[in-house]
Amino acid sequence: GPAAMAGWAKAAALTAAAAYGAMKMIEEMRKRGLIGTEEWVEVGTVTTLFVYPIKSCKGQAQEALRLDEYGAVNDRRYMIVDENGRFVTQRQEATLCQIAPSISADGSLKIEAPGMSxxxxRPTKRTSAEHPELEAGIWEDDVTVVDQGGEISTWLSDFVGRKLRLVGMSERYERISSRKFTPRRSFGKTAFSDGYPLLLIxxxxxxxxxSLLSVPLPMNRFRPNIVIKTDGGAFAEDSWKRIKIDNLEMDIVKPxxxxxxxxxxQVTGxxxxxxxxxxxxxxxxxxxxAPCGDKTDVFFGQNVCHMTEGEVRRGHRVFARRNLFFFLSPMFV
Incomplete structure (x- = not known):
């Protein structure tokens, strides 16, 4: 009847008014730079790059990062495990920070530590009697790895004071980053990092x-791969949904x-x-x-997923697209 029609008309008018109001608000927020546009905006420069050849051991500064499908080449391609094949990090053994790994041009892996020769x-992905294939556990994932031999395992065990082994990715290795947050367009793979191939700060x-601490901390506490000097002030990276470094596009996935x-x-342990x-x-x-985590979790830096292989160098300019709403994953924006 007429009353129902009037009700529908009123509802339609209210909906139209709300939609118009929302559009005006979004337009105003865009003008103020509070929400994203699809345009690339220059936001800074790459200043430092790191790889961590063995998970949870000392990092190496690099002039350039070469990216393959798993992330930065030579970054966390090796991992220390206990007698049960579970991953061991500085969370359990703080002295791992004193182990300095380096990978030479011929691919050999050298490790050094105070008081040790x-x-x-020579690392290998191929299995043999000396290098058996094992199942290793890292967080909730079980992965296929290759034992890197008795010599380096004995060295690690002697230094740390418990039985440890070094493992590397096998030819059958497979591990994906969180499907919940990884954009479908990215490789979605990671080596032995905690969850994602790259970390940016x-x-x-x-x-x-x-400025808030009585004793300032160096960047090595946070173990990033890509460090950027930005024009946008502290935590500008929170508002980026995608970055481009020398035409390599990457998604900012989550804090x-x-x-x-x-x-x-990271020097003394x-x-x-x-x-x-x-x-x-x-x-x-x-x-x-943040789109996940407990109430007590704290966040610093941004997890990053890449889509193509290529190279990131110090001095490269960084461009970003702003996130529409910071709490939305790149899968939805």
Whole structure:
């Protein structure tokens, strides 16, 4: 009847008004730079690059990162495991930070540590009596790996003081990053990193954190692959949904939750309470709009997934597309 028609007309008018209001609000927010546009905007420059050849051991600064389907070449392609094949990190053994691995041009792996003679081995993906294929556990994943032999395992066990072995990716190795957050367009694979192939942090974010700490911390506490000097101020990277470095496009997937490795002095292995206490005051899940994690988690840096192989060099300019809403995954924006 007429009453129903009037009701429908009123509802339609309200809906139209709400839609118009939302459009005007989005337009205003775009003007103010609060939400994203599809245009690339120059946001900074690559200043430092790192690889960590053995998971949870010392990193190596690089002039360039070569990216293959798993991430940066020579980055976390080896991992230390215990007698049960479970991964071992600085969370359990802080002294791993003192082990300095390096990979030479011919592919040999050398490890050094205070008070130890250097140990050099030729890593392999092929199985043999000396290099058996094993199943190893890293977080919730079981992966197929190759034991890297008795010599390097003995060295690690002697240095740390418990039975350990070094394993590498086998020819049958397969591990995908979180399907929930990894954009379908990316490779979606990772080596032995915690969850994603690359980690990005801006110098400005660390500078801001250090301004709140009584003792400033070096970048090595946070173990990034790509460090950027940005024009956008501290935590500008929170608002990026995609970046382009020398025509290599990458997705900013989600903020990186941080553990007690960040509290470990990467020279001495001494553990403190910072920066986790200070980060808990302004970098919680709620603060950063992280799409997952516990209430008590803190976040610093951004997990990144790449789509193509290529090279990132120091000095490369960085372009970004702003995230529509910071809490949305790149899968949805």
């Amino acid at each position: 250097a140990c050099t081995v 801006s110098e400005e974010s660390l500078h801001h954190l250090n 990186c939750s941080r553990c007690k490795i960040t509290t470990t002095d 001494y553990r403190d309470e910072e920066p986790l206490i200070t980060l808990s005051r302004f970098r919680t899940r709620k603060d950063v709009g």
